[in-house]
Amino acid sequence: MRTVLFLVQKEFLQVFRNRVMLVLLLVMPVFQTLLLSFAANYEIKNLALAVVDHDLSPMSRRLVSSFSASGYFQVKQTSFAARAADQAMATDQVDLILEIPRNFERDLVRENRAAVSLTANAINATKAGLGMGYAQSILAAASSDGLGQVHLSTNQPNNLSTTHSNWYNPRLDYKTFMVPGILGVIVSLIICFLTALNIVREREVGTIEQLNVTPIRKWQFILGKLLPFWLLSLVMMTIGLTVGKLVFDIPMLGSLWLVFGYTVVFTPCMLGLGFLISNFSESQQQAMFTAWFFMVIFILMSGLFTPLDSMPRW
Numbered sequence: 001m002r003t004v005l006f007l008v009q010k011e012f013l014q015v016f017r018n019r020v021m022l023v024l025l026l027v028m029p030v031f032q033t034l035l036l037s038f039a040a041n042y043e044i045k046n047l048a049l050a051v052v053d054h055d056l057s058p059m060s061r062r063l064v065s066s067f068s069a070s071g072y073f074q075v076k077q078t079s080f081a082a083r084a085a086d087q088a089m090a091t092d093q094v095d096l097i098l099e100i101p102r103n104f105e106r107d108l109v110r111e112n113r114a115a116v117s118l119t120a121n122a123i124n125a126t127k128a129g130l131g132m133g134y135a136q137s138i139l140a141a142a143s144s145d146g147l148g149q150v151h152l153s154t155n156q157p158n159n160l161s162t163t164h165s166n167w168y169n170p171r172l173d174y175k176t177f178m179v180p181g182i183l184g185v186i187v188s189l190i191i192c193f194l195t196a197l198n199i200v201r202e203r204e205v206g207t208i209e210q211l212n213v214t215p216i217r218k219w220q221f222i223l224g225k226l227l228p229f230w231l232l233s234l235v236m237m238t239i240g241l242t243v244g245k246l247v248f249d250i251p252m253l254g255s256l257w258l259v260f261g262y263t264v265v266f267t268p269c270m271l272g273l274g275f276l277i278s279n280f281s282e283s284q285q286q287a288m289f290t291a292w293f294f295m296v297i298f299i300l301m302s303g304l305f306t307p308l309d310s311m312p313r314w
Helices: 002-017 019-039 058-069 082-090 104-111 125-147 174-205 207-212 218-248 256-280 284-300
Strands: 047-053 073-079 096-100 113-120 149-152
Touching (some): 047 125, 073 082, 073 125, 082 113, 174 207, 174 256
16 A cells, blocks of 8 residues: 555656646636636526517506516517517517507406417527516516516416426526536546546656556556545535635535535546546547547536436436
């Protein structure tokens, strides 16, 4: 075991002497967490909205003002003909069409309920789905503010209703969902890359030959190579969690010991993958592209950007 400790010491000396590797280990996790957490956001704002108001009443204008004041919609076109709004959507000038029927205010005053029509451009399914969700939230808020019960006109029966509540992240802040997932991806990516490149670099420089002539067993060499990066993965996880708490105010509801325990078990898998890639790579460029090939598959199948329920069971 003493031999392993000397190898670990040698690896740490190499890491701290290599400024590029030190930046990758300490600065890149912070920079990528800050950058990707703001960039990887499915929230869509400034949706182009066309309004077709057949009623021209104070209540209809109040409803349109609710859409404009929400921050999610910008009224790009106001007309009295649905045909003009349809043409604007066909030419990709607007994303949604809000059509307010005649006698909208009268129905609200007499029957305390009215219906509006909302048409979404579903070429971009994500934008259309989010836009419809925002619109339903605005209509629900308008109903609670005394405007009356405003419903979207659909072909589905509305005698059934569903409600939901979010126990974790009740405000649905997207950064609270994304920061922990992005942190796991960053740690996996950096650890796998550095492990693959480290051994290949020693082969290119020629220091691997010096290790081969020393009385070191294979398991000692493997442990000496993997242990430093395994410990550094815990350091990167600590830095990432600290940034998530201080910058994004991520709620730490669970056990941090469980998070680090999972990291202790998970990172050797990525270290082993990097070590395996370095075994068959002849250059750092080849190791980098091979590692990236596998990491893209792992990222896309991890459930961070695509729900696992949408994937085949195998």
